[in-house]
Amino acid sequence: MNTASGFIKALESGTKHLFIKRFTLRYPEQKLKFVGDGYQFDPKKGVGIAGLRGRHILFHDKCTGCQLCSIACEGIAEAIAMVKVDEQWKQNKKSIMPQIDYGKCVFCGLCVDACPFYALYMTNDYELSSYTKQHLIYTPSQLAIKPIDNGDVELKIGSRGATHG
Amino acid sequence: MSSLDEKIDEAKKLSMQIVKESDEDKLMTLSVGPQHPGTGHFRFIIKLDGDYIVYVNIDPGYVHRGEEKMCEYRNYFTNIPHLERPVIHDSANITYSYSLAVEDLIGITVPRRGQFLRAITSELDRINYTLYWLAIYGIFLGHSTMFMWPAADRELVLDLLERLTGHRITHAFNIPGGVRNDMPNNFKEKCLSQINYLEKRLKEYEHIFYNNPLFRQRTEGVGILSKEDAIKLGVTGSVLRASGVPYDIRKVEPYDIYNEIDFNVQYMKTCDSFARAYIPFLDVRESCHIIRELLDKMPESGDVREKLLSNIKGPPGESFKRVESGRGALSYHIVSDGTSRPYRVKISTGSFRNILALPFLLVGSMLGDMPPIYWSLNYWPIEADR
Numbered sequence A: 001m002n003t004a005s006g007f008i009k010a011l012e013s014g015t016k017h018l019f020i021k022r023f024t025l026r027y028p029e030q031k032l033k034f035v036g037d038g039y040q041f042d043p044k045k046g047v048g049i050a051g052l053r054g055r056h057i058l059f060h061d062k063c064t065g066c067q068l069c070s071i072a073c074e075g076i077a078e079a080i081a082m083v084k085v086d087e088q089w090k091q092n093k094k095s096i097m098p099q100i101d102y103g104k105c106v107f108c109g110l111c112v113d114a115c116p117f118y119a120l121y122m123t124n125d126y127e128l129s130s131y132t133k134q135h136l137i138y139t140p141s142q143l144a145i146k147p148i149d150n151g152d153v154e155l156k157i158g159s160r161g162a163t164h165g
Numbered sequence B: 001m002s003s004l005d006e007k008i009d010e011a012k013k014l015s016m017q018i019v020k021e022s023d024e025d026k027l028m029t030l031s032v033g034p035q036h037p038g039t040g041h042f043r044f045i046i047k048l049d050g051d052y053i054v055y056v057n058i059d060p061g062y063v064h065r066g067e068e069k070m071c072e073y074r075n076y077f078t079n080i081p082h083l084e085r086p087v088i089h090d091s092a093n094i095t096y097s098y099s100l101a102v103e104d105l106i107g108i109t110v111p112r113r114g115q116f117l118r119a120i121t122s123e124l125d126r127i128n129y130t131l132y133w134l135a136i137y138g139i140f141l142g143h144s145t146m147f148m149w150p151a152a153d154r155e156l157v158l159d160l161l162e163r164l165t166g167h168r169i170t171h172a173f174n175i176p177g178g179v180r181n182d183m184p185n186n187f188k189e190k191c192l193s194q195i196n197y198l199e200k201r202l203k204e205y206e207h208i209f210y211n212n213p214l215f216r217q218r219t220e221g222v223g224i225l226s227k228e229d230a231i232k233l234g235v236t237g238s239v240l241r242a243s244g245v246p247y248d249i250r251k252v253e254p255y256d257i258y259n260e261i262d263f264n265v266q267y268m269k270t271c272d273s274f275a276r277a278y279i280p281f282l283d284v285r286e287s288c289h290i291i292r293e294l295l296d297k298m299p300e301s302g303d304v305r306e307k308l309l310s311n312i313k314g315p316p317g318e319s320f321k322r323v324e325s326g327r328g329a330l331s332y333h334i335v336s337d338g339t340s341r342p343y344r345v346k347i348s349t350g351s352f353r354n355i356l357a358l359p360f361l362l363v364g365s366m367l368g369d370m371p372p373i374y375w376s377l378n379y380w381p382i383e384a385d386r
Helices: A002-019 A068-073 A110-114 B002-017 B067-071 B079-083 B088-106 B112-140 B144-165 B187-210 B213-219 B227-233 B237-242 B273-297 B350-355 B358-362 B367-376 B381-385
Strands: A040-042 A047-049 A056-058 A080-084 A096-101 A120-122 A155-158 A161-164 B027-032 B043-049 B052-059 B317-325 B328-336 B342-348
Touching: A002 B187, A002 B213, A040 A110, A040 A120, A056 A096, A068 A080, A068 A110, A110 A120, A155 B144, A155 B187, A161 B144, A161 B187, B043 B358, B043 B367, B052 B358, B052 B367, B067 B079, B067 B342, B079 B088, B079 B342, B088 B112, B088 B317, B088 B328, B112 B144, B112 B187, B112 B273, B112 B317, B112 B367, B144 B187, B187 B213, B187 B273, B213 B273, B213 B367, B227 B237, B237 B273, B237 B328, B237 B350, B273 B367, B328 B350, B350 B381, B358 B367
Parallel strands: none
Antiparallel strands: A040 A047, A056 A120, A080 A096, A155 A161, B027 B043, B043 B052, B317 B328, B328 B342
């Protein structure tokens, strides 16, 4: 009797599941919406601002070429290299800026914590795949581009279960 | 006649060459692994007499990464990203005890709000880990529905972790001195609604999996680890609690905020595979209660992180801290010689302690009972090898 009721309950639970909405994100058509514009850090307060840790964004008008981000990456991924840029900025006498190799980066965001000049943040851009390793190396001019944020789907809980969108 | 004699002589010679069957020949040696016997690279060698296992030798070490040695070449902060790699889906707990040990060494305390955020991440990651583990348990026993459901419902927790920490796994969120960032707006409401929904789903798991007569028949009374043996073998976490020892480090040695949190230690006295499979599930339920309580008691505002120099020097000395992770006690012993890098870091994980019980449990049982016993030990090979 106990065995029969166990089977019946299991079947009932499975049947109930037929009427629950499908819990799938149809990825290339649907994209998730994230909190804020990505992970940022406030060096004055010493705490970060919550957000997705995706590709970096570099503000050329604030970067001083101090290499602190590169030093922070030592022993973690060693993905950041300081390269010469053609631009002339008053605060950046040496004209060097970080270049990030996303084949190595682990997206821990400790470089963002290290930047004292509000010059390096992270963004919601996570689609970084490429056909060659060379294309994964982002130069300072590529890092300056603000990504297009087109995610609009959020996880919702309704009467027929949790769904995306 | 002569030809017959020759034949008899020939037969006698041949019979001399025949090697008689020895006891050893009855046994079949079976190598389980090292390519993913379920999860992670790990091998155990089994000798079978018919359908019964008579000898087991475990052979871990295929995914050894040298985490302890790597710690000696990096400073206290840059250790964080590589230390969470062994258990990417329980990374909050593996960095929790490390951060506690470093804070103990330096002699600082984390701000109150930071302690709450740490505990919330720790509990969310415990749920995350256990649901993943449960999904694999399902597929181990051929129950593919139980593989799909937790794998999908894990999304509820992953979504919360992504909002809070910025990553679904490997958060790099706990850091010596506190946590990296404060929680975003509307996190509390979102967290409450998703955790409540998850609890509703857990009831369905009970109907389809734990109360399913098929699952019960395969696990009940299988792989008995008595209370005395469990203590002698030194198993921890859910395996110890399934053997009737109510030992939870959150209760016995409360760290951070856990002494203010009211929760029950889940334990069972049946000592079998079913108990070991059921205790982590009960822990998930308890974690849901703890998260609700933490969100309720959390101070409205305040600091979350004590600011430290990025190349802080630890004073000469030692520290030892442990937390209750998804797999049991996870402890760090850090020795410092006064420089900005640790002199020695010893990581002791629950996985490695639990797998030592495997030869003990498998000998004498049938081969068909091997999957439910092996996976009930709550073992994660990569964490055990470090």
